Amino acid sequence: MRKRFSTATVLALLLGALFAADAPAADPNRPATPPPTDFWQNKNFMNMAHQGGELEAPSNTLYAFKTAVTFRGADTLEMDGYVTEDGVFVVTHDMDPYKTSNAPGEGLPADDPVRLDNQIRNQTLAELKTLDFAYKYSPGKGQYGYDPADPHPFRGIATGDVDPPKGFTANDFRIATFEEVLEAFPDTPINIDMKNYSPDPAVALNAAEKLAAIMNAHPERSDDVIVASFAQQPLEKFHGLAPEHRALSGSEDATLDYVTGAPLTPTPVAVQPPDSFNLPPVVRTVPILKPLTDYDGFAIHVWGDDPATNPDPFYEKIVDEGADGYFTQRPSALHQYLCEAGIRRPDGSQRCALQAPDVVPCPDGTEGEAPTCTPILPDPEAALKVHSVTGKAKPRAGRSPGYRVLVQNVGDAAMDGTKVCLVVPKQQRHKVRLPRRCTRTRVVGPGGVFNPRFKVELKKKAKGAVKLAFRATTAAAGDDQASMRIAVKPARR
Known part of the structure; x- marks a missing residue:
């Protein structure tokens, strides 16, 4: 400098x-x-x-x-x-x-x-x-x-x-x-x-x-x-x-x-x-x-x-x-x-009444503008979809919260041997221990879901942000992932 x-x-x-x-x-x-x-x-x-x-x-x-x-x-x-x-x-x-x-x-x-x-x-x-x-x-x-x-x-x-x-x-x-x-x-x-x-x-x-x-x-x-x-x-x-x-x-x-x-x-x-x-x-x-x-x-x-x-x-x-x-x-x-000037809020919402009404987004799985939403046809070559992760967003250090991930077969054929793994970035692994990193399921039919639960053991001195990434893979239906960022609070004294 x-x-x-x-x-x-x-x-x-x-x-x-x-x-x-x-x-x-x-x-x-x-x-x-x-x-x-x-x-x-x-x-x-x-x-x-x-x-x-x-x-x-x-x-x-x-x-x-x-x-x-x-x-x-x-x-x-x-x-x-x-x-x-x-x-x-x-x-x-x-x-x-x-x-x-x-x-x-x-x-x-x-x-x-x-x-x-x-x-x-x-x-x-x-x-x-x-x-x-x-x-x-x-x-x-x-x-x-x-x-x-x-x-x-x-x-x-x-x-x-x-x-x-x-x-x-x-x-x-x-x-x-x-x-x-x-x-x-x-x-x-x-x-x-x-x-x-x-x-x-x-x-x-x-x-x-x-x-x-x-x-x-x-x-x-x-x-x-x-x-x-x-x-x-x-x-x-x-x-x-x-x-x-x-x-x-x-x-x-x-x-x-x-x-x-x-x-x-x-x-x-x-x-x-x-x-x-x-x-x-x-x-x-x-x-x-x-x-x-x-x-x-x-x-x-x-x-x-x-x-x-x-x-x-x-x-x-x-x-x-x-x-x-x-x-x-x-x-x-x-x-x-x-x-x-018609420049909306940073998130795209209306800044004032002079601007056009907010566009109502279509629900997940559809496209267009409400109320004329049309279904999005799934790609049979990429039928695997990881929808969401649920669990405590602000857990306390020293605890072992559980997190569920929702995996769905959105294709038109059954998928077999789906593997779901929980991955934590290398620089954050000192904060957690994962008793189980991966799990597998057998056959999931069209529209079927797989909802595995992973336990995350937070070390007593852990604090700050931790990214939990859930990756699902299958040979026939491709792969997908979803993540959740948690904020670890200090352990109670």
Whole structure:
């Protein structure tokens, strides 16, 4: 990795050179490095609420996150984090809380003792929870460029001086822990940035350590929570401490080498550059990076400054360039554009009433669109079908849960000698013992089913994700498989 002089500057100059040459990034001349999970791939454009949409709600507060998802059209939440004096990973953009709250420090030099004493790293969670993180927020302006004359509609709620809006609490306007966010949004994709505090690189490394412990305790969020950092070292430390967490972003440091053909390590699911660099001229990043990200299968999520008026051309350009998502300061404005442009939710569902009703899928074994579904005729040369796996999704270490797999003969002739085996990836086998790996059945007639049960003995120290793959084979009817990913909880003490 190159020594960081100013990675953003060097990257901008390199992209500028490619732009001037009217060329994409260099051919990598190496094998592709596909992402560890496909959760973020092959989806419609994502409305990613930057800090919860800081021009529409108080930055990085639970109120901002809740309203972004419920009322302002966000598909994904973006946030930032540091570690408190007592070791809690909290969600906030700035090391100096005076920038977004009523903490002291406004107008003081960086080395002033009052300002230093009030930094996130020098206060406990209990002390930070006394602050009002909506104090400086003004609609349309956010919390930077603070002017006491501006309206501040949410000031005083965190401290109990003003009643919260219906459906919210005072805590929704205070600093939040990342674990509070995970609890509040169990099904919402998240992007968490370990902030790099340039005067002290140890800050981001400490954040990586605390965040790794949190994500190791939440293996079910391995795919839908992207862990990000502008710096490379925090990502490497996080990956070393939480190797089974699959969703990472490429750092700004690593992107510099990526543009010149090197692979990104640890392997990410997305690259997240700014939408452009103003050298001048303005250099757009997506057209240059996209050949590389398409080669490896990574998503591109970009960030920038939303125009205060008429933002639609800005959003349209990002979408047309091929970005997979945008970290927006105004999720409601991006939602309105995506709605009118006919761009549905990432999962294909309706974004708004203006869009066509959802297409009702046909049941398994049929094709077309409901209600005119027609049966799919089975291929007699591939009559074997593994339908599903059933069993406990979150078993506890030290237990021996059972899992059943449903195998069916979907052909028009009997099949004989079907073999069903349970396979666990090599890197996860230290967590389990399999008393029986394979079983066989005799003749299964057309339409008949075979429903074997496998016991999985989880070792007492097992934890985290385990993939159970069930493979069925027969000489006359081909092979098929199904899998189930379980999240092993620690053994009871």
